[in-house]
Amino acid sequence: MVSPHSPQMKALHIRILAIALALPLAVVAANPDFNGRWRLDAAHSAALDGWTAMDLSIEVIGAKVAIGHDMRWRSSRVTETNVVNTNKPVEIPNYFRIDQRHMAVYAPKKSVTPVTAEWLDEDRALRVEAIVPVEVSQGDAVIRIYSEYRLAEGGETVTLIELHSTRNRPLIYVFRKLSSDDTSRP
């Protein structure tokens, strides 16, 4: 039996205290420069497929980060938001992934995607990892998608690095920040 005053318990208490202190820090530590709307710089990004333009919107609310996607294909628009949590794993219904639409890889009609997220590199990067169910011609499959949103110095550029468990090279998308009074859509 371990004594409540033993060195092991002391160490445990210290760790719990550290975590307790760190939690609110994590909440407030999110870099405010992430907040706002970001437009895809197509010339410096991986080619979209079946989309012609894309905006991201990022909103940090405590531990939650809402990552919005405003996608355009010709005259069609799709707007979808994934809300991740940097404090705990979440399950997101109908998780939106930036899909290559000329591949027969479909979102199931109803799905739940386990997602984890955390701030990295002194809050200059947000890591999101999702296990995304998909439908392919042989039936059901999953893609583990590791996404890192990196804020560049100056806060005007976000680079999204997306790695798939089923793809050996990452997809890299570069976004430029839109001014707060810019109401244009992609």
Add this chain to the structure above:
Amino acid sequence: MTRAFQLSAIWLFTAGALLASATATPAKQAWVMRFDLDWEVASGLPEKAMLVSLQGLANRDEARLYIIHPPEFQWEITEPLYDFYKRKHDISFTEIATADEALGQFKSAAKGYVVWDRTIGASLNVAFTIAGLEDAVVVSKDLIPLAESHGLKKIDDLRGRYTGHTDAEIYGDAIKRYWSRCNRDKIMLMGGHRGRVMMPGMADWGVREKMFFHDLSADPNEADELALNRSLLEDLNLGSIVFGWHPYGKDTEEQSTMLLSMYGLKMEGLHNLPNLSYNCQFEFTPGFKFNNNHHVALDAKLVAEEKVYMTFVQSDSIGIGVWTKPGRGKLPFAWQVTMNWTDFSPAALEYFHESATPNDYFIGGLSGPGYMYPNNIPKDRFPVLMGEAKGMMKILDQHVMEIMDNSVADGNVGNADLFKETVDAYYEAFPNVLGFINGYGPARTRDLRDSRPMLSYDYYIDPKRPRDQVRDDLNELIALNSKRPYFLLVHVRESNDVNSLVEIVDNLEGPIEVVALDEFLKLAASKKTYKTRFRQPGDPEHFKGY
């Protein structure tokens, strides 16, 4: 003397024979013009519009005028086909350099001219309709002196008639004036490019056949135009053909094709498909018979191994794709043939056939005896239309039918799937095919009945997509479809080049084999690792229909 006479006689006879051979009257005399790529309303279009209307009239009774377009023109094979006519039909062409020369040569085919208004695009279509009915050439204001210099008189003048009118009003008026005299088996949807550039390269055919020309919208948001469009389609004879193409910017290909399919009509595009008035007058050369490059017999039984089988198909109709580009023949390729060219352009089909490599395999389509969306074909018309298609496939020695229904898709993305009832109808209508393929962009209609698979495209190669991304996309599909065998059906959009595909294939991961489409379908029949699926309620629908 006797010997000298004999030698002289032999020499004279030989020389005479050679001379006779060199000046032998060709089987047919024809004329040819070369067009450039300037179709701007403000510059190149008016003269071209006049010439194609003249071509339609000149070619009414016999094939006399052929037009060659630059290789960059969307329909790429006018020059190779011109060579084919010379070589296989012994046509002797005389080149015509100018519009003035063309009018001088063919003015007797025209009774006069009709003037269109360059500021009103629809007036050109009305002028083409009048041209067919009244044997007129269409001219803009600037070309009137040229037409009159050849003795042509004014038959009609549309300048001012339609100023300030909507397209619906213009075509409403044209219907009242001309529709009753127009062809009811064929109609010309002269859409495509609009505004600054117009490209009515198919007008010769419409003029020759006295068709009604229009570019009415099929978009429900253009209610007035849609109502007129529907009234025309309803008034056509059963089984008619809509030639041309939908008007860019007014509606979508999906709306236009869905609408005519609802009437059981067949589409034959493009708006700039040239020379049909010439091509239609030729038969296949004597003794010619289609022998497709089959890789497996209809009753063959193959067994798939534990690997990835991949095959490439190009639809979009051969002739606007990569046929003339380097690299063809390096990979097995299936080519969707517009089957009703057996009626309208046999020489083009024969040209493709004779220039095919062993890796080029022809398949039927698109969906039937023309471009149609089968989910929308009236049930009572389906067997009749597919009966026509079967007849053409027999002539063309084809064993595979390609299907496409984009009525609820959004261009080359979205839902391109078939209802189960549609799939049932195809299986019933085509008991002797080797199989079916479906889609344009990717789709997920799949089935296997007896030995006939129906597979959809798992990938569509956008010609603009970087090749390293295409390679990664294909590798990702191979990773996601992890059961072996995996059957990877790839649609190659027009203007992709085959050489780049060879490099992609070389860089795919896993045990891959690229096979011809017929072999692919036979292998897919042997081990069903794909999931049966049809269009389902709740699948995305971009266009809600009529």
